[in-house]
Amino acid sequence: MKEFEKLEFESERLILKRVHHTLHGEELNPVILDTIDTLEPWLYWAKRGITVEETSLYLRRVSEKPEDYGFRLYLKSQTDCHNNNTVDHPLIGICGIIKQQDGYELSYWLHKGYTGKGYISEAVKFIMDFAVDTLKVKRFTIITQVFNKPSVKLAKKLGFESTGFEFWDVSSRWPQFADEIQVAVFLKEFT
Numbered sequence: 152m153k154e155f156e157k158l159e160f161e162s163e164r165l166i167l168k169r170v171h172h173t174l175h176g177e178e179l180n181p182v183i184l185d186t187i188d189t190l191e192p193w194l195y196w197a198k199r200g201i202t203v204e205e206t207s208l209y210l211r212r213v214s215e216k217p218e219d220y221g222f223r224l225y226l227k228s229q230t231d232c233h234n235n236n237t238v239d240h241p242l243i244g245i246c247g248i249i250k251q252q253d254g255y256e257l258s259y260w261l262h263k264g265y266t267g268k269g270y271i272s273e274a275v276k277f278i279m280d281f282a283v284d285t286l287k288v289k290r291f292t293i294i295t296q297v298f299n300k301p302s303v304k305l306a307k308k309l310g311f312e313s314t315g316f317e318f319w320d321v322s323s324r325w326p327q328f329a330d331e332i333q334v335a336v337f338l339k340e341f342t
């Protein structure tokens with residue numbers, strides 16, 4: 152089996168470090184707990200009181216297969232603009248690509264103190280460039296709840312085309328959601 156390969160990149164304002172479910176649950180858990188109110192409505196794994204073990208379980212989604220590339224996002228700037236503490240390169244979220252049968256699905260979230268600054272757009276663009284250039288990926292999808300305005304806006308801004316809507320019956324698996332959620336599927340292909 153292929154070993155976990157550590158990867159670290161820098162984009163304009165971010166440091167991207169590859170995430171692994173066996174290594175980084177403890178580091179990410181407090182960041183998730185601190186922004187749980189903004190994640191809970193949209194992400195099935197994000198629930199109040201999420202533990203380190205549950206965080207590691209979620210991280211499996213973006214790191215279980217060697218072909219998955221999830222990244223921890225850190226600010227290059229040293230000031231934590233959320234609460235004006237001086238923190239060395241604060242950890243602000245996760246962005247990654249998950250291998251699917253016919254391409255990769257994007258996955259992302261940010262701590263609420265860092266949204267509205269273009270950080271996820273920057274991370275998604277960087278990771279897609281890496282995937283196209285290095286992994287020769289030609290097809291990306293974004294699946295998001297239709298009422299998740301920032302996520303839908305991001306998909307459109309990055310040039311993804313809507314391919315339609317789906318209704319998912321999720322209540323038995325994800326009890327925090329209503330019986331059905333409506334998701335939009337966005338696609339971007341490279342030739």
Ligand SMILES: CC(C)(COP(=O)(O)OP(=O)(O)OC[C@H]1O[C@@H](n2cnc3c(N)ncnc32)[C@H](O)[C@@H]1OP(=O)(O)O)[C@@H](O)C(=O)NCCC(=O)NCCS
Nearest residue numbers: 189193259260261266267268269270271272294295301302
């Ligand atoms: C979805 C989510 C990651 C989007 O974050 P975001 O910060 O809004 O996304 P972007 O990085 O694209 O930033 C866009 C905003 O930054 C602003 N911005 C500021 N400086 C910028 C810069 N240098 N470059 C680009 N945009 C910039 C843009 O104007 C835009 O603001 P607007 O929406 O008010 O017009 C965030 O809302 C989130 O974490 N939500 C909860 C988790 C979630 O829903 N995940 C997705 C599940 S499918």
